[in-house]
Amino acid sequence: MTTLLALADLHAHYGDSHVLRGISLDIPAGVSFGLLGRNGMGKTTLIRTAMGYVRATAGTVAWSGRTVTGAPPERMARLGIGYVPEGRGIFANLSVRENLVMAARAGPDGARDWSLERVLATFPRLAERLGHGGQQLSGGEQQMLAIGRALLTNPRLLILDEATEGLAPHVVAEIWRTVAAIRSTGIATLIVDRNVRAVLAHTDRAAILEKGRVVLAGESAALTADSDALTRHLGV
Numbered sequence: 001m002t003t004l005l006a007l008a009d010l011h012a013h014y015g016d017s018h019v020l021r022g023i024s025l026d027i028p029a030g031v032s033f034g035l036l037g038r039n040g041m042g043k044t045t046l047i048r049t050a051m052g053y054v055r056a057t058a059g060t061v062a063w064s065g066r067t068v069t070g071a072p073p074e075r076m077a078r079l080g081i082g083y084v085p086e087g088r089g090i091f092a093n094l095s096v097r098e099n100l101v102m103a104a105r106a107g108p109d110g111a112r113d114w115s116l117e118r119v120l121a122t123f124p125r126l127a128e129r130l131g132h133g134g135q136q137l138s139g140g141e142q143q144m145l146a147i148g149r150a151l152l153t154n155p156r157l158l159i160l161d162e163a164t165e166g167l168a169p170h171v172v173a174e175i176w177r178t179v180a181a182i183r184s185t186g187i188a189t190l191i192v193d194r195n196v197r198a199v200l201a202h203t204d205r206a207a208i209l210e211k212g213r214v215v216l217a218g219e220s221a222a223l224t225a226d227s228d229a230l231t232r233h234l235g236v
Contacts, residue, residue: 001028002064004157004188005050005081010059012049019045021212022059027157032189034199034206034220036234042212043192044086047161051076051083080108082155086162086192088146092135096126099134100149107154113185119148122178140171147178157188164193176202196236200224208233 005027012020019042027033035043048054050061052073061069063079077083090099100119106112120127123144129137137145143163150158160179164172172195179202183189193199200206200220207217208229216229223229230236 001031003027003062004029004064005190006060006062006065007046007050008060008062010046010049010061011057012045012054013057014045014054019212020049020056023209023212023214024059025207025214025217027188027190029156030186030188031205032183032191032203034203035190035192035209036196036199036206037209038234041209043209044161045212046209047083047159047190047192051081051159077153078108080154080156082150082153082158084143084146084150084158084160084163086165088142090134090137090142090145090149092133095131095133096137096145097130099145100126100152103149104152105154107156109156111154114151114154116152119151122151122181123148138171140167140174143167143171143175144178147175151182155187157190158182159190161192162194163191164195164198196230196234197224 003026007023007025010020010023023046035046037043045054049056052071056069060067100116104116125141126144126148129141134142134145164175167175176198183202191199191203200223203220205218206220206223207214210233215233
């Protein structure tokens with residue numbers, strides 16, 4: 001199985017604060033990977049370091065076997081990573097249609113599996129609001145827009161950072177149904193979410209971070225069955 005994203009002994013700092021302390025993870029093509037941990041344990045920093053928003057102070061980031069440590073975010077996106085950040089990052093002054101089409105492009109292999117029509121079929125509520133500005137959407141609709149925009153880049157790996165945070169339960173359920181649908185297409189995913197059980201139910205593998213280190217990793221089904229470990233590391 002081809003490894004898409006490989007992190008080896010990765011370290012990162014915010015000033016004098018040593019946030020990532022030697023993290024090593026591999027995400028193979030087509031695999032859904034969950035990143036778990038209490039608040040402040042380094043999950044978002046790990047994503048932002050892999051994407052080039054935060055400088056790695058040691059270790060390597062590799063994509064499809066090639067070292068890309070320190071590559072800027074735009075290059076990582078062009079390599080085939082779709083990133084839905086915490087807070088969504090949509091353009092409030094652009095319409096739904098404009099937010100979507102501005103991102104649309106073929107994937108790094110030339111594939112155009114995800115078109116505007118397919119995104120709108122996946123998120124029918126966006127189809128009803130194409131002319132609305134981003135600021136006119138509900139939180140759930142904004143999250144759908146952010147995911148749809150990332151899919152229109154035709155990524156090989158989709159990163160979702162807290163995709164369900166602050167959303168109503170019925171919208172959360174819809175987001176998880178969408179995650180399951182994306183997973184079934186063969187796109188690899190890296191998922192961060194506070195709902196530990198939902199993450200484990202929608203991923204193949206997972207890792208738990210504590211204070212910038214991986215303290216437990218393995219098949220999601222095995223982690224789900226290890227209630228003692230989940231309680232010890234995550235309090236669930």
